[in-house]
Amino acid sequence: MAMEITQFLLAAQSADARVRTEAEGSLKQFQEQNLPQFLLSLSFELANNEKPSESRRLAGILLKNSLDAKDSGRKELLVKQWCAIDLALKSQIKELLLRTIGSSVPEARHTSAQVIAKVASIEVPQKQWPELVGSLLSNMTQQESPAHLKQSTLETLGYVCEEISHHDLVQDEVNSVLTAVVQGMNQAANNAEVRLAATKALLNALDFSQTNFENEMERSYIMKMVCETACAKEAVIRQAAFECLVSIASTYYEVLEQYMQTLFELTAKAVKEDEESVALQAVEFWSTICDEEIDRQEYDSPDTGDSSPPHSGFIEKALPHLVPMLLETLEKQEEDQDHEDDVWNISMAGGTCLGLVARTVGDGIVPLVMPFVEINIRKPNWRSREAATYAFGSILEGPTIDKLAPMVAAGLEFLLTATKDENNHVRDTTAWTLSRIFEFLHTPDSGFSVISPQNLPRIVGVLLESMKDVPNVAEKVCGAIYNLAQGYEDAGASSSLLSPYLTEIIQHLLAAAERTDGPESKLRSASYETLNEVVRCSNLLEASGIIGQLLPVIMVKLGQTMDLQVVSTEDREKQAELQASLCGVLQVIIQKLSSKDETKPIVMQNADQIMMLFLRVFGCHSSSVHEEAMLAIGALAYATGAEFAKYMPELFKYLQTGLQNFEEYQVCSITVGVIGDICRALDDKILPFCDQIMSLLIQNLQSDALHRSVKPPIFSCFGDIALAIGGHFERYVATALQIMQGAAQVCAQMDTLDEELMDYGNQLRRSIFEAYSGILQGFKDAKAELMVPYAQHLLQFVELVSKDSLRDESVTKAAVAAMGDLADVVGEKIKPLFSNFTFCGEFLNECLDSEDDDLKDTARWTQGMIARLMVT
């Protein structure tokens, strides 16, 4: 029996905190004590037109929250609870919900539509609500249905389609839904609300329409309706129709040929004269076509010998008309667009699309854009100059270097001068264009760069000067320096070219990081991130002195963050953000300096103070900092080696905290990785901490609450620990191996169709093999016999993996290595096993034929190990 809960629902929204808390408590109690009755009561409240709209609204929200949650663990629980409810009662709730979408109160209809979709997401896949679609469709077909019922029925259909997969409906149902939706779009028969709801529903139903789009008659009918709707007189409906076209462009690219002429005309008209919200979608249509064609070009492997083009070349064909259309949008800038972060307007969309077109067609775009650039770049009107620069910057990725190089060489000096343009937007776009030039036309390690020893001084001079410009320009300049430095990474002797400027560049970046005139801390974080790249890409032998001087500067800055006044949560976040940036810089410096024996001592000399700073950062308790400091600690452990032992007593509690941070699983994952670093640094000195570490790692593996991506690193970490402590791993062997075998079992049963899952499966398998390798090699001198009982399982697992043709190369390598480790370490006692597993020879031969030299080396070694075993 449903309870009367209106008063509680209203009280729970009271302005009086005491009243509110009490009412919330009562509702919660009701929910916990009798969930079915609670849900039924909410449904009654929502369905009852007599009730105040406030209580109905909250009832709807509570219903939704009882069916769905963002957190997957919670969601699973809610689904279980719902499924456990008595069938008759659930029917009653569903009946009430379906009745509510006919309500005269729009808000109740809307809420109910959402709740129905949530129930559908649970029940439709389980075939528990077979009458849902039929019941909704009958609302559409009955002559006497009022328009508002049709409108919310279409809305419901849209939401339902969004929640379920197209496998959940039979084709007949799909057909009926599509028919109802497309009829709802009919201008002659329906009012605007119905047509809008129908068009939005179609957007969600498109994924279901594979079969219908294969059939030319049905497809052409749907396309005709969408195109007609794109000309509706209401802008919101036109926008919704263009959103459908965007979705069709990506889902049904292959069948668009016959409609392209119409679609071009439609979109061109919208871009030219329609309201911005509609025009944006029209540009988006072309951006999506570019995405599809770029995707197909990239995945089109030249080795297949297939001479047919990878796609229909719509962009190529439309190019002479498309490019002028896009160029026209560029001059429609907004005054303040460079200051606001979330501005998205037609000129930005147009420039973005132009960039995609350039990537799609390459050289062909250049002659179409350059005249526009040349005509506009010197005009007195800033809009023309900015548009010309933006156009130029947009086409720098895609065309060949041969095509671009002369243009860029000719234009570089102009751009450098334009960093002094009177207009902020022009300077902003100019700096951005320079950064694109350095990104795409400055790759000394492959033999080409627009930057020469001759023009470098001028370039650096201009960039450093512009660092003092307004914050949005300075931020773009950071980007330019970032790309400039990046070009010199691994560039051999040319990496020296930037060395003479490093001191000045670093000084300017540090100064920019100190500025307080920009919004939020964007410039600061851009400056530090750029500093990282500059350090990372520098020629260490020449820069070691400079980096050695930078280190104490950053340490002082990090120290100062501890003294910041922290009153509000916002202060705490700001402090954490700054600490994250500085810990990032320290990490990069440590890693850079410890990459060479000559410079490692600089890290060693400062290690104590650095570590103290990190510990103090941990003391400030911010997860984001926690993460960056943790990453940096990993680098420090590598640099200091065995000396790191002295930090363990202090650090250990933070490692434990990190391992237990399930919510920010990145932090957990990084902590696991750092433990591996520490194992390699300390070897058996890690032993005193291993009991606690292993117990946490094992708990983590067994927990459903921990994000799965952390689990493979944990297995790898088992290997790291075992290799470090050797025979002492004995006490963990039984537990560890049991879990490893369990995980191997999971791998065996994984769905091989799900790409994301496959990826995870590969990581998991590789990590299990790494664990085996570490444990085996750790036991080599002392406890090899402990692994005898597990040999069979390991070989079975290798065999299973060897039969999977989709396995990743890294998995293969780890599997072959583990097999060799088994032969090497356990030896004689398992000789018969190797004779029984006949797959070994074939698998090894496959690996020996590999293109990958590491794999070949490993396989050769494994073959030697097995051969040695067999001949002795």
Added chain:
Amino acid sequence: MAPHDLRRPFKRRPISDQQKRRDLSLLRQSQHRSDAQQRARNLASSVISLQSPSSPDVDPETLSEPMPDVDTAGHESEASSFSIRQASSLRGPEARKWFASQLMLPEWMIDVPENLSRDWYVLARPAGKRCFVVSTDGVTVSRLRNGSVLHHFPSALPGGARKKGVSGPAQSYSILDCIFHEADQTYYVIDMVCWRGYSLYECTAEFRFFWLQSKLDETGACDPPSFYHKFRFSVVPFYNCDQSGLHSAYTGSLPYVKDGLLFYNKHAHYHTGNTPLVLIWKDERCSQYVIDTDNNGQVPSQQHIVLELQDDGKIVTSDDPPVVVNCLNADFVKQSGLSPGSLVRFAIGDGGLNCVDGKFEKADLQYISVSNRARAFADSYSKIMFQYMARHSPLKVEDLASMISQENQQDKLPEVEMSD
């Protein structure tokens, strides 16, 4: 109107490399993990052991021939599995010793050898990492003394890249003794150990240098880097150690940073391990690193040396046979927790060192600590003495020059010598 998620980054891509830092950390960790595991299993040995001098009786040409079928259809030769078997039981310091034992290691020059100008070459040692470069089977691998891989790359060396028609038969391999010079990313070749499968271990330095000079260039290995040739190789110029040769090596301008002079006896074979037939000499002018620094890069006020403790309490150098420096009393050994085989660090006190005929008469040693585990060796006699002299009365370039001019004068009287 909210921008499309995918579209935003175009002009407003925030400069953020946190993810990059994460990824690089992961990369570093996984690299170190695989290094650690590979060291454990001594996988690194397999490439070098193809030509291990510890089994000189095996003709290298037969290595590629398949062995009689073992159950795994393996192609492992006895020779390589023999050395793998040896090497694979090694870990940590042992492994480092094993790899170091593959290279010819110079002694430090503590007195000037005779017949310098007639029997010796001199060359300026490039500053950088000493490594073995092995090219075989379409790939080139450089390994440091500790066995870890420095680079894995394609090169124009024979068999050094996966490129048809250039590198000769697939099975051929070459081994070069090199120094990798960071600043110009070049491998400077100081010796040639194997060439196209042909072993030069038993050849004289004179021949090896001649071979190196004439063969390396014709492969294109000295060309600038390209797609199939990632690093440039370059032959270190060597000179007869006469006045002008010494002068050229010592003062000549070279494309690399110098780290001392190397002296090769022309008649010496490629002898793995320490040899008195190759000598290294340094002074402040031709090397940044004359006097040893400590872990923090500082020159300690006293000279530090590392010695090995023997069963009988004697502390000795790494030479073969070892040179006894001093003897520790049993109580001290026990108190300090030392055990036979320990590497122990000492400082040399004011009493200094005194030696006669290659033996220590007196050594004022002050115990510091057990040496860190990264070390595989005690110091050699010549190193201790060179460092000692460098601090007190260094062997100067003038001493070398005057020895040469003395020899020249003697050479003018050959008849006298002969008729004697």
